[in-house]
Amino acid sequence: MELWFSETHSDDVRFQIRIDKHLYSGASAFQRIDILESRELGRILTLDGVLMITEKDEFVYHEMIVHVPMAVNPDIKKVLVIGAGDGGTVKRLVQYDSIQKIKVVEIDSLVVEKCREYFPSLTAGFDDPRVELVFADGLKYVRNTTCEFDLIIVDSTDPFGPGEGLFTREFYGSCHKALSPHGIMVNQHESPFYTCYRDSVKRTHNLLKAFFPVAEIYQAHIPTYPSGHWLFGFSSKYHHGTDVQAERWEKLGIPCRYYDTALHKGAFALPVYAKELLE
Amino acid sequence: MELWFSETHSDDVRFQIRIDKHLYSGASAFQRIDILESRELGRILTLDGVLMITEKDEFVYHEMIVHVPMAVNPDIKKVLVIGAGDGGTVKRLVQYDSIQKIKVVEIDSLVVEKCREYFPSLTAGFDDPRVELVFADGLKYVRNTTCEFDLIIVDSTDPFGPGEGLFTREFYGSCHKALSPHGIMVNQHESPFYTCYRDSVKRTHNLLKAFFPVAEIYQAHIPTYPSGHWLFGFSSKYHHGTDVQAERWEKLGIPCRYYDTALHKGAFALPVYAKELLE
Structure with a gap:
């Protein structure tokens, strides 16, 4: 067939x-x-x-959305994850013994239920005692949280449908408020290549620049995503994305298939046309 | 329709x-x-x-196959290009005033004729007086050349059909012989992601390692190539690929849409799984 x-x-x-x-x-x-x-x-x-x-290339996306901020600040203790119902982000976060709390706010409990059933190795991290899974709208949750997080990972879908609210000024403002003074926010940032993504990449970056003193972009090769050239936003109140603590991170001995600290710096060196789009 | x-x-x-x-x-x-x-x-x-x-993404491939070796050794004077009938590689080579001779050995004159007709801006470099266009089989041509080149660019098709001979031990041996003592050879090196390419990537890299003291690999995001993650071989008798002469290259003021010297170093930082494939 x-x-x-x-x-x-x-x-x-x-x-x-x-x-x-x-x-x-x-x-x-x-x-x-x-x-x-x-x-x-x-x-x-x-x-x-x-x-x-x-299953073949999820490691690229998940390693890059987790290890980049963690290698910049290995002292991160409290993490908020928005979306991420497939478990891949949490799987990498629980590799860090130093992280004390991982709050996952996923809008759709059926995604988690079905991913637990069909992607058991990807979702095993949900059973870690540090993980608290909340089924709620990320936009509303962050608006009302009084917690302070060291890292917020926005592991959203595209900027239409249920994920739309996670690409708004209000959401980024709430995230900024919910971050500790050295806090980092990482978000999936779409692709710079096809015309239909370019406006959203630009708009999102401009919103982030309005809130964060550091608003940088890094990239990865994700073969099954449109164009295979995917961007991530690295926004922070303090740290720069290229300030990787290579020696400390390598001592942790976290096994990776995509990420290492040499690639980390290269990931922030965007092509000229992508930099021009973001300027 | x-x-x-x-x-x-x-x-x-x-x-x-x-x-x-x-x-x-x-x-x-x-x-x-x-x-x-x-x-x-x-x-x-x-x-x-x-x-x-x-037309939309040829600049990625061509800038990366030309500017990477040229920024490592801006003193390159004599260049041999194998393949490249579409003109994109020559277009970037003729941007360097310091290059004295560009010999292009393309097997198929009809490719050049039709590209001149349908891609006039891409093929304009063929009219540069430093360019000599030879219609011949690259494998046979390199076997018999007595010239010494500072740079050989193997801008081939895939390792089947007319391009097959350009992925062989004999060809790489002849290229090694045809290079000056500080000579560099760059070749398109396929993709590390899909299973069907992995053997060829590995075999080609092993052949290159057998001939050249420096046999390195770099990468680019080429959205319309399989997986969008494309590799290039950087083989040399002397220079390392990451030894970029950034200041000298930037002074040349060559306009680019993908390449710059910051991205150059990052291009050599391969993902862990690609490094493992090549080991």
Whole structure:
């Protein structure tokens, strides 16, 4: 049988993956959830038909969203994660013994339930005693929190649908307020290449610059995301993204398949055209 | 009308581009040549159905294959280019006043003829008086040359079809012989991500290591190539790839859209999984 999952990366570009089995399809109050099995990329999670993770390259995204801020400030103790229902971000956070508290605010409990079922090794971190899982709208949660976090990771979907509120001025302002004086916020920041993403990349960066004295961008090669060239925002009240504490981080001995401290610095060296877009 | 160009990036992954017009289709003694027009990516050249360049992202590939060696050794005078019938590599080489001679050995004169017709701004460099265009098999040409080159750029197709000979022990040995004592060879080195490329990446790197005291690898984000994560080999009798002469290169004032000397160093910081593949 020929069964192909197809995703539009722009109006005129499509990415297709041959599927062995459609393992799960369901709908929550927020979105349609599908889990697919493929030979080349392993299991795949899509939300409203948009590819979120594949087993083959999720490590790139998750290592880069966690280890970059942790290597800049290995003293981070309290972490807030917005989104991240697939478990990949939490899996990397629980590798740090020094982290005391990981609060995960995911809007959709069905995503977590199904990822626990179909991605058991990715979601194992949810059982760590330091993790508190709250099912709530990240935008509203951060508005009302009185906690102080050293790191906020915005592991959101794209800026439409349930994730839309996580790309707004109000949300970033609330995050700024919820961060400790040396706090860092990292967010997935879309791609600089296809025309349809460029406005959102620019707008998000300008919002972040308005709140944070440090608002930098870094990149990674994520083959199954549109263009394969993905950006992350590194916003901070104090630290610069390239101030990596290489020696301290390496002593932790955290096994990685994408990230290391040499790559860390290179990740902040964006192509000229991406820098021009962000200026 | 719905007209889609489709390329298989692996047995189970396809990349598709909506086409406005099929501008040209022809066959030489070596391969089928097609030129397509698309809204998102501009004009596209394919050889035997495989995407070679798009107007939208050719600058990434060509800037990275030329400026990286030139910024390591701005004293390069004599350059040999193998392949490169689309003109993009030569376009960047002729930006260097210091280069005295650029010999281009392309197997297929029809590629050059059609690229001159459909990509006039990309091929303008062929008219530079320092450029000598030879239509010959690169493998045979390098075997018999008595010239000494400071830089050899292997701007080949994939390791099957007409480009196959440019991924062999014999070819790399001949290149080594044809290089000056401080000579550098740069080659397009495929992608580390999809299974179908991994053996070729490994084999090519091992061949290069056998000939050159310096055999390094660097990377770029090329959205329309398989996985978007593309590698280049940097092999040399003397220079290391990260020894970039930033100040000298920046003084040249060469306008770029991807490359700069900060990105240069980062390009050599490969992900852990790619380093492991190459070890």
